[in-house]
Structures are given as C-alpha cells and as structure tokens.
Amino acid sequence: MFVRAVRLRACVAALCLAVPAATPATARIVGLDITAVEPFAGGASFGETGAYERVTGFARGEIDPADPANAGIADIVLAPRNARGLVEYRTDLFILRPKDPARGSGTLLYEVLNRGRKFLFNWVLDAPAQAAQAVNDPREARDAGTALVLNRGDTIVWSGWEADALRQNGGMAIDVPVATRDGKPIVGTVRDELVSGTRGPTEAPFYLTFAAAGTDQPGATLTVRRREADPPLPVPREAWTFAGPRQLMLLPAGTKPQPGSLYEFTYEAVGPKVLGLGFAATRDVVAYLRRSAADNPAGGKMQRALALGISQSGRFLRDFVHLGFNRDEAGARVFDGVLAHISGVGGVFLNARFAQPSRTNTQHEDHLYPENAFPFSPAAQHDPVTGQRGALLRGDGFDPLWMEVNTETEYWQKGASLLTTDPLGRADVDLPDTARAYLIAGGFHYGRSGLVSDKGPCANPRNTLNPGPALRALLVDLEEWVRDGRAPPASRVPRRSDGTLVEPTATGFPYVPGLAVATFTNAIARFPTYVDPHPEAGPQYRPLVPRVDADGQAIAGIRLPEVAVPRGTYTGWNLYAEPFPAGALCDREGSLLPFAATKAEREAKGDPRLSLAERYPDQAAYADAVARAVDGLVAERLLLREDGERYVERARTGAQRP
Template sequence: MSLRGLAPLLMAVVLTPACFAEVTRWEIKSREPYLAGKSLGEVGKYERLVGKVYFAIDPKNEANKTIVDLPLAPHNAKQQVEFSADFEMLVPVERSKANGAVFYEVNNRGKNTAANLIDGGGDDFLCRQGFVVLWSGWIAEVQPGNNRWILQAPPATENEKPLRGLVRNEFVLEQAAERAAVAHRANLGSYRPALDAQRNAILSFRERETDSRRVVPRADWKFVVSDVVEGGVKGQLPLVEVELVGGLQPGLIYEVVYEAEGAIVQGVGMAGIRDIISALKYAKSGEQNPLIDGTGKSLVNRAIGFGTSQSGRLLRHYLWEGFNLDEQGRLTFDGVISHVAGGGLGSFNHRFASPTRTNGQHDEHLFPADYFPFTYGDEKDPHTGKEDGILRRSRLAKSSPLVFHTQSSSEYWHRSGSLVHTDPLAKRDAELPSNVRIYSFGGTQHGSGAGYPGAKGGGQLPASPADYRPLMRALVVAMDAALKDGTEPPASVYPKLSDRTLANWPANESGWPGIPGVNYPQVIQRPSLVDRGPWWEKDGIASLEPPVVKQAYEVRVPAIGPDGNEVGTLNLPAITVPVGTYTSWNMRDTSIGAAGELLSLQGGFIPFAKTKEERLAKKDPRPSLAELYQGYDDYEAKYLTAAEKLVAQKYLLAEDLPRLKALCEKFKPWFDSPAVGSR
C-alpha cells in the first residue's frame, strides 16, 4: 500500500483557482519576537502574531447545512452569519525558511497541548521543523483570561427571543465543597438557567453511574449564576454553580437538569477552523491571508490538523460531518492527527451543545461523546441498522485527508478505543482505509507520563510514568513527509482480534497475571445507544434528559503478557525492556470517594521485585529484575537496542535517543543492590 500518489493529488488541489475565503479579515493586535528573538535551529527566529479573525458564512451553502440552528442566527446585509475567534500564530521571521505547512492545533478548552506532547515541554520542536503553528478559538464555553482562545459564536433566536430548552450537567468532586460549577471543569461557562423555570430544576446524586438517582429536595439547593469578566472581556456563557445545604461530597455524581435559555450556534466552531485553513491556503488578499508574499503566493500549501483528547474527537467529528471541504469545495486539512480521542465524537454541533464534555466509566458517562460511527471506514450499527463511518462523507466527496489515529492504551479502558478498529460488537477487526494509520501506545495513559514513577495521588496505583512524547514527534515528521513527497508512513500498530492481541477485559480473558495486593478493574467504559428524544437525530435537539439507555456496544483491551505488560501495541523501550508493569488503567482511591471505579484517563505502575527471593516471598508471578537482567549495564544495552529498532522503523527520531537514554538512567539506582544480576 503506497502513498506516493498522494503528494501530486494534494498539489493539484492547492493550485485550484482561488475564490474569496469565508474569513473576512484578520485583526492583528500584537506582533512580537517569539522567545525574545531566540534562534530555533536552522529555521532561525520566529515571530508571534496575536489577534482576532472574523468570519461570514452562507447558511444556504451546502458546506454549512449540517450546522445546527445556523438559519436562526442573525444575518448581515448579504444574508451571511458573522462570528469571530481569537487566534495566535507562530511564523518564521525569514519566510523562506518555512517548510510550507501550517500545523493547526485544535486547542483543548482554550489552551494548547502541543507544547508538552510534541515540543516535549519547551524545545520548540515544531518551530525547528519550520512549521507555521496556529491556534484559534472554537469553543464558546471557554471563559476569558490566562490567554485562552475563545470563540464568539452567534446566538440562535426565534421571533427575536433567545431559544430555551432542556440542559443536563454533571459534576464530580475530589474533595468536599459548599458549592461547585456544573461545568465539571475550571474556566468554563454553562447555559444560563431560565429564571422563571428554576423552581422546576432537579438536582440528584448517586455514588456510581448505574445507581438509582437520589433527588435532593429543591429547598436544599440553589443556583449561583455570575458573569465572568477578565481584561474587559465578558464570557459568552456565565459561570453556573450549585450550592447545597450541608455541602457537596467527593466521589458522588451530581446531576442537575434544568430549562436553559440563550442557545448559541456552537457548530460554527468547526466552520471557523475550516475557513481559517482555507484562507491561509487559498486567499490572495492580505486582509484574508496574513501569510501571502508580494506576488500573492501563500507561505503554506498544505495543512496538518492536530488535536488532543476532546480536540482529537473534534477532528474526527469535523471529518464525519464533511467540514474538510470549504464553501468552494476545496480541501482544507491534508493530514489529521487525532490523538487520544478513543472511539469518540462529541457534543460539538447541536442545540445547547457542550463541546467540553467527554465520556468516562464514572464521570460524564451519558453525554453525547461516544456514539456511532466509531470506525474510519464504514460499519453497520447492529442496533439501528444504520451504515456509516468517520470518513464516509469525505470519501464520497474525494476529500479524505491522511489520518493518523494515535492513542494511549488507556483509551481502551476509558475511551472505548477498541471501537476505532473493530465492528461495534467486537466480533471482528474492522477494515482500515488505505489513508488511515492507527498507532496504539502500550502501557501508557491518556496524558503522557514523565518517564519515572511519581506519587500515588488519587489512584490506587501511581500514575503510569511511560513517556510517549518521542513517538508523537516522529509521527508528526512522518505525516509531513507523506504529504510533501509521498513518503510511506510507518505501518499501523494496534492490537487485533485476529491474532488474539485484543482481548475481552475480564482478568481471566485479558491474561492479567494476578499480582498480589493489586485490584484489577471490575468496570470499563462501554458506550450505549441512548434515546435523547424524537428531535435529536434530525435537528440536534435533546428533549429527554437524562437520556434513556438502550443497547450497549462492545469494547476490548490489549492482551497482557506474563510480566503484566501489553502486547500487540506500539511499545516504548520502557515497556519492551521493563522494570515493572505499566497498566493502562487505575482505580479511584478511597480518599476521593467511589473507590474501585476507574480513575478517569489514568494508568498505573507496579514495579518488579528486585530478586527472585523477594518475588517468591511476595508471591509475585512476574519475573524479578535479577531474573531479567545481569545488572544495569545489561538493562541499558537492551533498552537502547529497543530504542534504535524504533528509530529504524521510523517510530522514533534519532535526535531523541539521548532523551530516552536519560530516562533509562533514572532507573540505575534500582539495580544498585548486589542481588540484582545474580541469579
């Protein structure tokens, strides 16, 4: 399977005659040297542009018809809907040093993740590669302040009155409090409870997702609603809190259902991303494209979209709803990296949408995040008979980008990750489209670890220390090479039913070795088909909250080897040459309530015994360090050999070998005991 025909195809799209983009203008509020003018590798210095970008889109254009409530937004004299978003862009000062690609990160709740996951915490890898790096606001829930990027979405009205409707929010605390925001996360707004209907609102709680809801007497709680203003900017949605007599307790799932007013057209967030990329690739006017030169040529001719977690789900949703073609039918993203999105889509485009919500086994389980379709190619929903796939519209419109789906193995437990590559009932492996790669990182958790075990925190185990960031850097380079000149990307690596590296999750089926003192999970995140009322499917309007749960979809997890580590996955040297077991799950500790439920998005770590004698005394079935290695030098040699193999396979960059060696050296004290190396 070759991608060598891809680069000429993309170039043909780039050279399509340009029409006006749907970006009307860029307002650059500040232009300053990035990192005080520090030179970044061979590319040299960068400058940082900050400001606001303005849009006007046509509700009647085919590219916009999937945007829920767009016809109900205010129209300008040209019958277009206007909105705006904050942006930030990093551009080489010496424009000729740019590599021709824009790396657009779909920010996560107003902040970037690439600085940690790809730049590695501060070495500006993306700039050293010559990318134009770009962020823009796409979420209206995000509150102002701390340099967060915000979308100013248009309101949706009927007869000039704000839309009203049913809204459900859910929150879980890790420590007791008198009041809490219903948004479940900091720095987010929520839809305003309608003043004349607050008496009908319902607050309930339960300890576990499947428990019956216990309704709190209405007289015992109240809403506290306040507008957030930061730096003269007012949040589009207010801060909505619940205050309870006697206080709110940790671990409990609190749920509040109420009638809200003031719906906004959140779906324009995806149109804004589309049109920003379109403008930078195709627009010839300086007002619409700040990256053109004196001849009208743009600095960029290809675009990579990158998103982490919620933002990775947004990119999947963006492709599913057909946003990868602009209003003129031109390709926007040439490549997409959807990172730790699991099998999810999101609450991105419906009335009273809440794009910051996710799904977990304990937290936020019933929000619209994990729902059919799950796979990139087409599959049939066994519960509804509907056939669909993430790339179905893109394939039919011949606008499918190159897709890298990267995920930690925690996504299999917490984010229904197996549904990306199986049928919905986990009976067979799904067929992967030729333009899609899946890379599942074994022994890792949703957010990358730092390489060395830390404190236990709120879990029953210390969080997984596996540092998968070097893998991400190599895959960014591989994607750009594929887009630029058709270089074949590294092969997909993910566990499969066909070779039994993907297994059912109970311990006796997954291969879990039964480590004394370690509780293996009895729960997992499984998506359900739910009923949100008769208007949900067609109009994006929920009228049943909480939704009615119907049939479930089936999930699987990576199989486990004798040392407790996962097989069939793309494994770091820390996993293939281990000093312990890196679990892709962790469970809530009694200190934060709901003990035994999954600790959201976390993995764990269980060190090996140092000697055979210690192992036998603990009845640990896994090999000890002394049985695996002759000493630290032996361990390091095997570790570096594993790293060099990944470099040869293009899953790692040679420049990151010293970084991996430094991670390896952190474990040297573990081998200092005279017993280690003696069998």
C-alpha cells in the first residue's frame, strides 16, 4: 500500500487537518481530511468520562483489486485505477470522542448508517424525535438522549457506505468510482418499483434510482398492479414520459398515481457504481481507527470494537460478516461484537451491478428484490430448498460475538423465525454459544421513543411501543460479553418445541369486532434475476410467527413493562386501508389496540379482553405490577436499573401509555 509520512496542514477559516496514514500497508486508509474538531454539547460533562468532542471530515482509501480480500466486490475489476493500480474511494467520517482519551472506555462503537442517517440517539437512546439534528448532526446534550454510551466513555464512529445516500441535512455517503468497459460507463437493463404514498411521494413525477441511458427508449416499459400478487398491466406509452434522465411522469401532466399501487419501470440505465466498496471502506476505516497512533482521530488506542446496525444497516452487517469483511487485510478481526436490530434474515442489495441498497423486501412493496437468501441463521444447517449447506457466521476465527434483536414485525415481514428454525420451519435449531437472538414482544419495526398512535395508511391505530430500553440493556450486555467474557442472557425467541412459534393462521389472536387481523406473512421468494423476476417453484421457505395470549400479546420474547403489564394490545402487524391496497400488510407497521376502561364498555363492544378496571383496581395496583415486572427484567439483565426506575415513576404518576 502507498504510505506517506505523517504531516499536519492547517487550513484558513476552519480547522482542517490532512492526516496521511502512517500505518502498515494493509490498513488501506491513505489519508484523513479532518475538517472540524469542536466541543459537543457545549463542553457538557458525561458521567465520569467528562466532555466530548465532535470530529468531522473524510477518510480516503485505496484497495487492491487483486487482493483475495477484495476479489468478491462486484465489478471491482472494472473500476478505474490510479497510478499505483489501486481503486480509490472517499467516505464521510463523523466521530464523537472523549476529550480526554485517558477517561474513555477503550470501546469503539460503530453505528452503520441507515440510508446515510444516524439512528443511535433517537432509535436507541430516546433522543426527542422532534430534534432533527439528533439523527444526522448531534450537537446538543438533548441530542444524546439518555447518553448511555457517552456516560460509559465509548467513542462513537460513523462513516459513509452507501454511495447514493443524500448528504442533505448532514446525511453521510461514500464516493466510489463508476464501473467502465473500454473507458465508457456500462449500460444495462434495470427495474424500478415506484410506489406512491407508502414509500414515495404522492405527487408526480416519480424519481428513478439510476440515470437513464437517454430519454428516447422505445424498449422501456411501465406496468402497474394494485396488489403484489396481481398480474402487471401495461401502461400505454402515450400515458407516460421521461421528465429528465432521473424522472418519470404520468400523462397527461398532473396525473397522480394511485396510492399504494405498484408501478414497475424497466429501462436502460447508465453508470453503475462499484457499491460493494462500501463493505471494504467500513472494514478499513474501523481497522484504521483501532490502531494505536498519536494522530488517531478516535482519541487513542481502541481496545475493542462493537457494531450496531438498525434495519437496513443490520442487514448490511449480516452480509459484511458472511462475506468475510470482518477480517481486515492485516489478518485481524474488525468487530469483536455485533448487535443487529430489526434485520430479519435478510442481507442488503449492495454487492451487485446496478444494485439498489435502499430497497427493503416486504409482502407488498419491493417483494421481488434481492434480500433473503440462505444461509439465514448463525447455526450451520442443510437447506432442503437449495441443497446448500452453510451458516451466516463463517467459523473462520474472525466471527464477532453476535446478537440479533427483532420485533414481531420481522416475523411477519422479514422471516425472522428462520434465525432459530430449520429452513422449512419444522424444528428449532440451537445457535452457537457465540450467538444470541431476541424478540421484543409486541414490538414493531419503526419503534422508538416519542411516537403518537394514528392510523396513517393502515386499518388499525399504529403501534407506539419503544424497544429502546431493551436495546440499551443488550448493548451493555454485548460490551460485557466482549470485554469481560460475561455471557449475555440466553436467547428469548418463540419456539416450535413449546408451541410459541406457529403458522400465521394459528396465533390464537382474540376476536375483536372491527379489527383487521393479519393471517399471512411475507413469503420468501427465490428468483434468478430481479429485472424480470419469476419466482422459482418447488419447496419453499416457511416463516412462522409468535403465538399470542388471551390479550393478543406475544407469549415469548422480552416482554417490556408495556406488554407484561398491559393497558392495550401491541402487535407487529397492521393492514392497509383504502385508498391503499386494503388487506395487504401495511409496510412495516404494527397495531395498538387499547383496552376498554370498564367491563361494561368492553362488553358493549364485544371485546373479550379484560378492561383496565378489571385488571388494576387503582393506580397503585398498576404501579406495583409494573415495579414487579421491572425487577424481573433487571434481574435477567434485559433492562437497566435506571430505565426501570423511569418505568416505575411513569406508572406511579399516571404518565404511562396508551
């Protein structure tokens, strides 16, 4: 690798440190451009760690396409090279570090970005949802929420990995080259699924994932269907037009797409980026920051590295480890521990030509895009569907300690049961001692602090359960597992053996008049190409879902106080209502169904679930029940004591939900 001497260069008007890497040739980060170092939260002190600093800038990297560690990156041999025959990239970098490195914990916590966004503070640490900067540009103390990881002295790192993630509002991205052939950008056929109102704007035009290879394409086609299983209907050529290389407009001008209907546009696109470099860049940034050197912007030697991924970024981590990127080019482990949240059993559509990593497969939307493929589980298995044998973890000595946390939504939409069953769902499988799986009972995919229940596009009121308290406890458990060898709590998931994992038609959900109930899951389809997908016949994978109790609450899993001492039923599923495709699973939403206040009220509604008055004679009785549930969760290391005290205080003051 190209190595330079360390030097510092001061820039006018802003602190700008150019730090060429002085590391062994295998580090592959050739320079850092630090554009700002500034106090976080006005220099406020966090726990025993003291003040924190924000460090922002860029990392410049080079990789060798001939190195076996990089050979699996799609189109890497077609990427332009520099004078040294290496492929270059530049990625955004954001670090929160203790101002005094000696007071830090020695833990590097790397959060994989979700579509360029930081989720740690308001998805895990309960930062106020209205504080937009808590997502992408944390500056104030309130942006840190509970500040758990800062109080513990961790160094928090983010870097870009998705090339098309917007940098607006502080979003982060990576700059990677475009694959070329004979010096010209490659042209290929792509399929864009365009949906109005659920994952896209309600107004025209549609925005395309790729630049079209010209706007005069007689072979381009547009189809529409109301529901995913419906046959696609051609949209006449005179009813649509290119509104530019990245826009599609319905005609006549001003025509609005039908909410929730699936428009599929197949066209010739140009200029595929070498997106798989996102894996290598993540590997190399973390490997660089773990080294011991005076110029390390992480603030000194990092003794351990943990990774956190939420939804898309958790799926990134599943592929990152399975594809071998957790071994750096010096032959060392990159991440010692990983927590993947709400990822189901999927990967990310990244390492392919004309990849679309922002897609996410559900029962209605993006259903036939690459995401789910064997192996699903950390456990080694034989797959009767494909005849393959394998495991998500490689068993090569570089696997991290592994945690997967899912909500009920991922059982209905993301095949999460296949983490702990055989591919046909016939029997439970035991995870290796280095892996854990947890279900947040009653949880749903978007769960975080500060949500308000409304219906949106769904038939039922939407779920508001916040899984953050459980995630915080598990994050502490993961660090203790890595640092001290203290094993975390045993897996908490529904199982075939005890009857808590069942077919979607056999959940035991109580009949409540007027309630739209889900009875089917998102199927895991196999198809040879996403451009013109035709699902393969033969044996099919069999996702299963949690069985519920008389209230409709999942029996198995981590039952947070809202579920253990309920005031309503929380589910991980919801259904669309008109004008959306009524009856389809409502994206990744859940339902919240409050209990009636009195026995007379529930009987008048025909609701079999006990009323609040029948459950809790008074506020004190309710608070006592919450306190008992908290004590049990704390004892099992599934809830931190400080979070438990917050639950009890809310219960005693009547500030609980729903």
